[in-house]
Amino acid sequence: PLAPIRPSPRALGYRTAAQYARHPLGGLAYRFPETQELFRLEEDPLLAEPLAWAFSLLKTWPLPVEEVALRGSLLEGRVLLGLIGGNPENLKRPARALVREGFAGVVWAEPSPKGRFRGRVQPLYGERTLLERFGPLTATVSVESFSQVNPLAMGELLEEALNLVSGGKRALELYAGSGLFSLLLAPRFQEVVAVEISKEAVRRGESDRKRLGAENVRFLRADAREAQGLGRFDLVVVDPPRGGLSPEVRAYLLKSRPKEVLYVACDPATWARDVGELVGGGYQLAFARPYDFFPFTHHVEVLSLLRLGEE
Numbered sequence: 001p002l003a004p005i006r007p008s009p010r011a012l013g014y015r016t017a018a019q020y021a022r023h024p025l026g027g028l029a030y031r032f033p034e035t036q037e038l039f040r041l042e043e044d045p046l047l048a049e050p051l052a053w054a055f056s057l058l059k060t061w062p063l064p065v066e067e068v069a070l071r072g073s074l075l076e077g078r079v080l081l082g083l084i085g086g087n088p089e090n091l092k093r094p095a096r097a098l099v100r101e102g103f104a105g106v107v108w109a110e111p112s113p114k115g116r117f118r119g120r121v122q123p124l125y126g127e128r129t130l131l132e133r134f135g136p137l138t139a140t141v142s143v144e145s146f147s148q149v150n151p152l153a154m155g156e157l158l159e160e161a162l163n164l165v166s167g168g169k170r171a172l173e174l175y176a177g178s179g180l181f182s183l184l185l186a187p188r189f190q191e192v193v194a195v196e197i198s199k200e201a202v203r204r205g206e207s208d209r210k211r212l213g214a215e216n217v218r219f220l221r222a223d224a225r226e227a228q229g230l231g232r233f234d235l236v237v238v239d240p241p242r243g244g245l246s247p248e249v250r251a252y253l254l255k256s257r258p259k260e261v262l263y264v265a266c267d268p269a270t271w272a273r274d275v276g277e278l279v280g281g282g283y284q285l286a287f288a289r290p291y292d293f294f295p296f297t298h299h300v301e302v303l304s305l306l307r308l309g310e311e
Contacts (some may be wrong), residue, residue: 003289006160009152011295015046016132016141017149018055019069019116027059028068048072054079057101063094066111071143073130074151078104080130082143085111088122095124104130107144117144117200129204135159137184139208145200146177150293157264157291157303158184164287164305165262168234172258174224174249179205179217181237181262186214193230194219227252237262244270254281261306271302284309 008014020028021038029038044055051072058068058081066085072078081103083091088108095106105126112119121144129140134148135155141147148154158180167188173181176194178201186192194217196202202221209217220230224240225248236258238245244267245253253261254277261278265271268290275285288304 001285001287003287005290005292005300006153006156008150008292008295009156010048010150012045013048013052014150014152014295016048016051016072016074016151017070017143017147018044018047018051019067020055020058021067022063022065026062028055048074050077050079054081054103061094061098064090067116069109069116069143071130071141071147073132073141075133075138076104076130078102078130080104080127080141080143081106082109082117083107083124084109084116088124092124095126099126109144121200129207134180136162137180138212139178139180139183140204142200142204145198145204148293153291153293153301154180157301160289161262161264161303162188164303165235165260168259170231170233171235171237172227172230172233173237173239174227175238175240176205176219177201177239178208179219181239181264182217182219183208183212183214185235185237186212186217189235190216192217193233195222195224195227195230197221197223224249228255232256233258235260235262237264239264240270242267242270245274250274250277253278257282257308259308263302263304263306265302265304266299268300268302271304275304275306278306282309283307 023029029040064086065083069082071080106124108122110119129142132141135158169190171189171192173194176196179194182192182194283306286305286307291301
């Protein structure tokens with residue numbers, strides 16, 4: 001049963017995170033797909049306030065870096081800045097000046113072939129996190145690790161997810177990030193375990209857990225592929241990257257057989273592959289709805305619930 005697609009609350013001005021290359025002639029630029037060719041930007045209509053302010057300011061700053069990354073908060077109305085490349089010692093004075101101009105904080109990151117913020121990261125000045133609202137939940141965000149860039153749409157997805165699950169004794173979240181689903185579902189379960197490999201995301205999740213008083217939530221810094229050793233849960237939440245569930249996670253679900261699997265996907269193709277295997281192993285697809293987190297693109301998120309059939 002496929003429910004109608006849920007549109008983004010904003011068609012433009014929705015993004016609270018963005019990354020740009022520094023253009024050699026000054027200003028900020030996007031890269032064309034799969035190339036190093038740059039398209040210089042005068043403005044970016046996708047940006048939510050206050051990122052639009054940050055973009056306008058950074059266009060005029062001749063920073064000696066390769067890229068800049070922005071992370072903002074609609075709740076606080078402030079922005080964090082990441083500087084990728086260059087010499088961190090030479091960037092400390094500009095970082096202080098940028099905080100005086102209005103940025104909440106600035107960090108430096110070493111360029112890495114593995115991706116942004118996968119190498120060395122060094123705080124330069126100011127704060128490292130902001131508080132953002134995602135529907136029924138407030139959580140910390142940072143420029144250094146992943147959080148959904150459309151918090152209004154994510155808030156609607158979390159609201160619906162909360163109404164889908166049945167509750168129980170034990171819940172597990174794999175690919176947890178900072179544990180949004182774990183913190184959301186904490187009142188419905190006696191024990192919740194959030195598994196995430198990113199050190200920075202776990203740090204933010206622990207901070208949110210303490211702030212929200214979610215004593216029954218436990219963060220475990222580990223690879224989702226190691227879930228076999230965690231035992232059985234009533235509910236398993238999975239929110240994997242575009243590659244979908246790893247073979248080890250699919251095998252774990254089919255072996256441990258949780259009563260419900262809440263699957264949030266960013267690639268419908270790999271979601272369909274994984275759901276097909278779970279249905280073949282005795283699960284029923286009880287609910288599925290696409291969410292348009294990225295208007296004017298082909299990308300959609302999928303919220304779905306699978307329930308174990310009668311054995």
